[in-house]
Amino acid sequence: MSGYLTFFKSELLVQLQYRASAIAGLVTQFFWGMIYALVYTAFYNYNHIDSINIAQLMSYVWLNQAFIRIIYLNDKDPFIVDQIKTGTVAYELCKPYDLYSWWYLKLLARRYAATALRCLPIIIVAFFLPSPYGLSLPASPMYLLLFVLTLILGSFLITTINMIVQTITFYTYQDKGISSIVYSIGGLLGGFCIPLPLMPDFVLKIANVLPFRYIGDLPFRLYSANIDYAYGFQCILIQIAWIVVLFIIGKLLMKLSLKKVSIQGG
Amino acid sequence: MSFIIVKDLNKTFKVLKRDSGLINAMKTLFKREYKYINAVDNVSFTIKKGEIVAYIGPNGAGKSTTIKMLTGILKPDSGEISVDGFDPFKDRSKYVKNIGVVFGQKSQLWWDIPVEDSYLILKEIYRISDKDFNKRLNELVKLLDLSDFIKTPLRQLSLGQRMRCEIAASLLHNPKVLFLDEPTIGLDAVSKIQVRNFIKEINKKDKVTIILTSHDMSDIEALTNRVIVIGHGKKLFDGTFDDIKKKFEKTKKVEIIFNELDKLPTIKKVNLINRTSTKVLLDLDMSCNTVSSVIREYSKVCEIEDVNIIPTDIDNVIVNLYKEYDL
Amino acid sequence: MRLFFKYLALHLKIELEYKSSFIMTILAQVFYILAELITIIAVIAKFELFDMYSIYEVLFNFSVLWFGYACMEFIFRGFDLFSQLIVSGDFDILLIRPRSLFIQIVGSKIGYEKIGRLIVITGLFIYTIAHLITNWTILKALLLLFVLIGVCAMYLAIFIFGAALSFVTIQGLEAINIFSSGSRQVGQYPMQIYHKAVIWVFTFVIPLTVVNYYPLDYLLDRTTNIAYVFMPLLTFILFILSLIAFRFGVKKYTSTGS
Incomplete structure (x- = not known):
């Protein structure tokens, strides 16, 4: 646990060093929010749809921007990927800790450190934007709580996926191929490109059986009560189940690939 | 007759002050302080054609800044540089045809393809004719003993083999001046000696003027007798190794x-x-x-x-x- | 030009060193673009907007923007990834070679993995205009040519601006995405649904409308003003500005070395 805190602090320091990066990140996310807000409100000028109302959709858009780094799909530690490619990962095996947990925490720390700097300013600005473009208050304190809970679980979930993709790099020695496939499917069916409530039903059916919509889509819709309690709790159970399953798969894969590394001698 | 003339060369950098700690990092988020560093401070020297000169100094002394100005990458703040009549920065596009540069820590070859294919691209970049290229490549392959691995992708070569390939790459276009920045860094003893012998050989045979930086004094002692020492941007010493010994032993x-x-x-x-x-x-x-x-x-x-x-x-x-x- | 083809061959060779990964990436990219197209159509259908304009107008916007983007990512990926040259210090190596920086930066990376996209989108574009345009004229053909050139110039300009920015800071480059991906996000829907202010921004800040909004008016005979034919070439103003910015960047680099 203390290792995790140290990581978090050092990642935060790294992020802070780059003022331009922090500001550019803020500005970028803000503009993206604006672009989506403009596009979707334009639609609502012509017609309304049943699956989500405009205020809920705007909350979805702004929360997505504010917390993008927590739930961002394609996150990898460039250092780890490099280690795998060059084979220096063998040294890591000599160290007295569980490699899976170590990498997992490292990835997680990156997510929270990057978000720490960005989320508040975006949320504040988005709150004060004129209606209908801005972020609304949460539907109720309970929904806010559920939002926070599912967002944290969502970050755990995406990190288990990152770990699996990273481990597969062991086999292919190239991370581009596998990650581009997983993450472009995930982007689409997780509501990262277009909010899921705007998608046709057959897409939603596919999305429901995959883990990706439980990363960001679930918390963002709980916030504005676009998903009610009953369905929400059901989703949280599925979310936890996915975390457990993918965690186990990731660990097993890691075990297998470590065997491969030790047989090859690095 | 001086081939390279450097006169009153100056270069100052503005750098950000950074303090450690979370609170200080927060501070620099809003307010930044700069300080000025004289990376190169009134440096002058001349080098004759065909000479090998070692340019040494501790890290951050201004070595690579000088090399960057000599190769035309950086513009001097003031002072003059003339290499074979060229001003490296102003005449860069013409000038660089006459120089070869080896950066010990950077590669000018492509990682994933056979070394020979990289050479063919360099042939195109430097517009070397087929005849000259083949002749030169044969020479270099023989001299550096590259024939065993010239068809192997760079990523599969050892550090020593890589460095030999890099040096050959920088000589394909028959430059008059060769800059070697840490050419033996990370090499084992055998490769080091091979590289040194080769540098001497090419200097003798083609009258290539060589300027090298290294932290490995045995390198420098083996290659040259002329040493320029730089520290805090200033030229501290210019003379032979024996002079240094006499003075500092x-x-x-x-x-x-x-x-x-x-x-x-x-x-x-x-x-x-x-x-x-x-x-x-x-x-x-x-x-x-x-x-x-x-x-x-x-x-x-x-x-x-x-x-x-x-x-x-x-x-x-x-x-x-x-x-x-x-x- | 010879050098350019050498670079093309070189990077193909490099890609083929990792065949399976290369093929997977191409497939993922094709999948991605098709999925994006389907969702756009689905969203428009969900909001029941197809009585306002035909599906071919949607396809036109989509394929024009993606053509320009994919084409530039294929040939000028080096500018897109320019910041990596700065970070690794390999830009120094370009400076000690007797060729123009432009061709060397282009040669630093060719985006072969975008080729699947490019083929799909070119097919889609041809299919679209075959259905969209009923009475062909020479001027309309000329306009289409200008649209393709114009959209390429626009994206290339955005890439070069990004490259120029990496001389100042390598940290804030994601901001450039606002212009490239953001303009695509806005522009792939029929632009008449937007507020006038949005149209204004996407004309005078990013010249998006001159390649996909105004040309449609001429192609669909809503106007006969001949000025519309040459309008896509206005993106070259942005392109020239980006080259100037890049020059400034190089000047800064060669005087500060960072």
């Missing part, structure tokens, strides 16, 4: 072998390191002794059979030099 180790000896002579500022029945090992402080004066003292009390002057470790001499200038 504070102590010398001497071994005296004799038949028998009852009593050691007492000489000021000479330390006895080791003594056996037939041998003493002495450490002389050169500020008030010479080797001959010590031998004279010893010859008064015993019959000397042999004297060995143990070669000084050049690294120590350089450490003394750096100390002297407070680097």
Whole structure:
């Protein structure tokens, strides 16, 4: 646990060093929010749809921007990927800790450190934007709580996926191929490109059986009560189940690939 | 006739002040302070055609800044540089045809393809004719002994093989000046010697003027006698290795072998390191002794059979030099 | 030009060193673009907007923007990834070679993995205009040509601006995405649904409308003003500005070395 805190602090320091990066990140996310807000409100000028109302959709858009780094799909530690490619990962095996947990925490720390700097300013600005473009208050304190809970679980979930993709790099020695496939499917069916409530039903059916919509889509819709309690709790159970399953798969894969590394001698 | 002329060269950088700690990091988020560093401070020197010159100094002394200005990458703040009549920065596009550069830590070859394919691209970049290219490549392959791995992708080569390929790459277009930035960094002893021999060879054969930087003093001692030392941006020393030794060699180790000896002579500022029945090992402080004066003292009390002057470790001499200038 | 083809061959060779990864990436990219197209159509259908304009107008916007983007990512990926040259210090190596920086930067990376996209989108574009345009004229053909050139110039300009920015800071480069991906996000829907202010921004800040909004008016005979034919070439103003910015960047680099 203390290792995790140290990581978090050092990642935060790294992020802070780059003022331009922090500001550019803020500005970028803000503009993206604006672009989506403009596009979707334009639609609502012509017609309304049943699956989500405009205020809920705007909350979805702004929360997505504010917390993008927590739930961002394609996150990898460039250092780890490099280690795998060059084979220096063998040294890591000599160290007295569980490699899976170590990498997992490292990835997680990156997510929270990057978000720490960005989320508040975006949320504040988005709150004060004129209606209908801005972020609304949460539907109720309970929904806010559920939002926070599912967002944290969502970050755990995406990190288990990152770990699996990273481990597969062991086999292919190239991370581009596998990650581009997983993450472009995930982007689409997780509501990262277009909010899921705007998608046709057959897409939603596919999305429901995959883990990706439980990363960001679930918390963002709980916030504005676009998903009610009953369905929400059901989703949280599925979310936890996915975390457990993918965690186990990731660990097993890691075990297998470590065997491969030790047989090859690095 | 000077081939390279550097006169009153200056370069100043503005750098951000950074303090450690979370709170300070927060501060720099809003307010930044800068300081100015004279990376190169009024440096002048000249180099003759065909010379090998070592350019040395501790990290951050201004070596690579000078090299960057000599290769036309950086614009000097003031001062003049002329290499074979060219101003490297102003005439960059014409000038760079005449130089070859090897950065020890960067590669100019492509990682994933056979070395030979990289050379073919360089041929195109430097517009080398087929005839010249084939001739030159043959020469270099023979000289550097590349034939075993020239068809292998760079990523599969050892560090030493890679460096040989890099050097060949920088010489394909027959440059008049070769800049070598840390050419032996990370190489094993055998590769190091191969690289050194090759550098000497190419210098002798093609009259290539060579400027090299290295932290490995044995490299420099093996390759050249002319050394320019830079520290805090200023030129501190320009001369031969022997001059440096003379000036900065504070102590010398001497071994005296004799038949028998009852009593050691007492000489000021000479330390006895080791003594056996037939041998003493002495450490002389050169500020008030010479080797001959010590031998004279010893010859008064015993019959000397042999004297060995143990070669000084050049690294120590350089450490003394750096100390002297407070680097 | 010879050098350019050498670079093309070189990077193909590099890609083929990792065949399976290369093929997977191409497939993922094709999948991605098709999925994006389907969702756009789905969203428009969900909001029941197809009585306002035909599906071919949607396809036109989509394929024009993606053509320009994919084409530039294929040939000028080096500018897109320019910041990596700065970070690794390899830009120094370009400076000690007797060729123009432009061709060397292009040669530093060719985006072969975008080729699947490019083929799909070119097919889609041809299919679209075959259905969209009923009465062909030479001017309309000329306009289409200008649209393709114009959209390429626009994206290339954005890439070069990004490259120029990396001389100042390598940290804030994601901001450039606002212009490239953001303009695509806005422009792939029929632009008449937007507020006038949005149209204004996407004309004078990013010249998006001159390649996909105004040309449609001429192609669909809503106007006969001949000025519309040459309008897509206005993106070259942005392109020239980006080259100037890049020059400034190089100047800064060669005087500060960072």
